[in-house]
Amino acid sequence: MMPELRRILLDGATVEVVRDGAELVAGDGRRVGADDAVHLPPVVPSKIIAVHLNHHSRVAEFMVSLPPAPTYFHKPTSALNAHRGAVVRPPGCRYLNYEGEVAIVIGRTCRGVAPADAGKYVAGYTIANDYGLHDFRDTDAGSMLRVKGSDTLCPLGPGLVTDWDFHGKRMRTYVNGEVVQDGSTDEMTWDMHYLVADIARTITLHPGDVLLSGTPANSRPVQPGDVVEVEVDGLGRLTNHIVTGELPVRDDCGAQPTESEEVVSTAFGGDWEFRGIRPPKRGQP
Missing domain, CATH: 2.30.30 (SH3 type barrels.)
Structure with a gap:
């Protein structure tokens, strides 16, 4: 074991x-x-960095081409959550999506390392669910700050596995017991060690820091009451449930949740309009 x-x-x-x-x-x-x-959360990071697109199935789903190198966004540590924790969807928001992923945890201070040496700086791996609140995508599409960084949107766990080979591992996400994502670490364009080396070219990674390595296809919105589980071979199963927050997003400052074509298209995988999937308008069940 x-x-x-x-x-x-x-x-x-x-x-x-x-x-x-x-x-x-x-x-x-x-x-x-x-x-x-x-x-x-099994670790206490000083920063959480996530890659935008990495899995081939997710790229195909969005019908886009990958850039020649990975691009990233930052999730604040205040977004951290744990195994069996509640993920909060604020009142007035509709498009809270799951994204089952593998999280890389840094074990030694890391800066300017080669991809071939990056594994020496990894403490181990855990499971992440990189939730996205796409209602704010029109405002934060560049930074993804509120989309991916709102409170509770980064569950990690249940534990840190310290001797795990990331090759050939199956990844599955379940909603209420039904498989909704089914992928493999082998469909990543850039592997775990490459991601560590890429970030560490200009950003010092400290022990406990977390890198999220990307999700397979079929990220979709979930609803309050849903139970979402992410299972990865050798890492276990991370379980969370969705709840509605008590306080609405303030409407006397800042951008408000939107329901543009970009928001809906992203929430439903980039192809909803081609499948005739048109979700109900805001305010409808």
Whole structure:
């Protein structure tokens, strides 16, 4: 079994534990069932960086061509969430999409390394769900700040697996038990080590920093009450549920949620109009 480290809330304290089958074991010997534990994000990053497009199936879905090198966006650390945490869709928003991904976790300070050496700087891997609130895409299409960086939109977990080979691993996302994404790490244009080396050319990566490596095709909106799970071979299964926030987005400042063709097209995979899929207008069920 590959070593798996987790962070949980145990008797009111943040505790690092090691998974031992169905139990989590603290350094002082205390044990708790993995299904009973209150999970925290498995790492504490100083930054979270995500690649825009990487999986061949996702590129084909959007009917675009990849640039010659990856492009990225930044998710603030305030977006962090954990295994079994609630993902909040603000009132007045409709297009909250899941994106099952593999997260790379840095283990050593990393700057100016070659792709062939980048693996030496990786602590391990975990699962991410790179949620996107596409209602704000018209405003933040360049930075993706609110689209991808709003609170709770970066669940990580359940644990950090420290000895995992990213080649040939199947990735699946489920909504209410039904498979909605089915891909493989082998369909990535740029592998995990390439992404680390690319970012580290100009940005110093510190231990705990997270890089999100891209999602397969078929990211779609989810609704309050839905249970979303991301499963990756060897990394386990990350589970979250969708809830409606109590406070609406303020309307006395800033851009408001929109429902433009770009918003709807992105939320439904870039091809909704060609399949005759026209979602209900805002305010309709």
